[in-house]
Amino acid sequence: AAIERRLPCSLEELYKGTTKKMKISREIADASGKTMPVEEILTIEIKPGWKKGTKITFPEKGNERPNVMPADLVFIVDEKPHSVFTRDGNDLIVTQKISLAEALTGYTVSVTTLDGRTLTVPINSVIHPEYEEVVPREGMPLPKDPSKKGNLRIKFNIKFPTRLSSEQKAGIKRLLAP
Amino acid sequence: AAIERRLPCSLEELYKGTTKKMKISREIADASGKTMPVEEILTIEIKPGWKKGTKITFPEKGNERPNVMPADLVFIVDEKPHSVFTRDGNDLIVTQKISLAEALTGYTVSVTTLDGRTLTVPINSVIHPEYEEVVPREGMPLPKDPSKKGNLRIKFNIKFPTRLSSEQKAGIKRLLAP
Incomplete structure (x- = not known):
């Protein structure tokens, strides 16, 4: 053996x-x-x-x-476990913790890649809990052709405020009224 | 056989x-x-x-x-699959679809139980995506002692607005500023 x-x-x-x-x-x-x-x-x-x-x-x-x-x-x-990325096949996944205000009003993701570059990804859409931003070709290299790469998938953990004052609640009701 | x-x-x-x-x-x-x-x-x-x-x-x-x-x-x-509840052991789980405004400003859950009663559960805390409201003894009866019951667990699917105007964004920034 x-x-x-x-x-x-x-x-x-x-x-x-x-x-x-x-x-x-x-x-x-x-x-x-x-x-x-x-x-x-x-x-x-x-x-x-x-x-x-x-x-x-x-x-x-x-x-x-x-x-x-x-x-x-x-x-x-x-x-080895990585502090920022997890791997899913040829994709890399990173989860960003953001506030609810950032999720709603716009957020720019900044990630340091595995080869040390800084990626800046501005997101203008509303970020909901299942939102995923896919950055093509910023994943892992394909073993058979390292010039090709998987995707980087950015997920979000939206931190809600723990409590809101009645003034804040009234303001939100007014702002988000259907 | x-x-x-x-x-x-x-x-x-x-x-x-x-x-x-x-x-x-x-x-x-x-x-x-x-x-x-x-x-x-x-x-x-x-x-x-x-x-x-x-x-x-x-x-x-x-x-x-x-x-x-x-x-x-x-x-x-x-x-048989149920239109409202799923079962998890002796617990029942129901998922309520609510708007972000409802999640932030307060929401009252109304559920019809399996024996036809209407349960009303007011929630005053901010409801975040992982929030779970547990209602004791509104789950399934325990087979060994049907006078006892599991819990009803209420989960939430928070519907975010798909887009916000710049006025809405400015208002939210002001309201939720740390």
Whole structure:
């Protein structure tokens, strides 16, 4: 059976791609059958857009024993949680917390992308609780063609005022009267 | 193997309990082994609070054949979809569609219960999208003790205005300014 090891990657690493050097300790055997411990550095090329579960196999990098084929060593990509984005396939999702006044009167989203650019997305429509603003091609790169990208989907968590005075209520009734 | 038949019940029937008469057609055998078709009426007592999946077994009400035990006939309670309520265990859930103005300035919920009473629930707090008003003991009766009941949970679907004029926006900004 192959030896499996988790390979935790940040969303930034999976967005841009990166090279990871992993130190492994294993036993190797000489011609006489005597084994000795060695350390090796394996280089793993993380390609842009790789997903959680992607496997990278290093054949026969398990411990050597006389007359036994060493096992394969398999790294399995895992996605570290990100403070801003969650991933949904090739899409990225970000949730912005805004006030009810911002939702109703206009709001400009500002997001720092995984490669460090600042995206500015002005929204002029009324933002309701299920509103989703889709920014094309600002998601994750497609593994098969990293020049193409998924979408960035911006969702909103609208913070309602906890209480309103009777003057505020009267004003809102007047303003929003059908 | 037992013969299974669905027994669709409305939420009203499961709330109040009811008696259902089910006509079945089966074959019965006489002493000589000759079989003949008969129709029978089975009476099923639906108890208040019964849940989807409850089984009522009529032993040996399958077809009779010489030298073979007739199969059991099993009715399985199924819950018909209701236009107003959904059921969650012993709780009932109702979703009210209200305007944003109603959510902010106060709203009185009016619900017709499964036994035909009108419940009036005034809500004075600001209703936000996750707001839930719990009315104790207005849910489904507990099957083991129908004098006790689950809760009625009132949820809200807040309809935002699709567009606002710049005057409305200015007014809202002024009213909801922090």
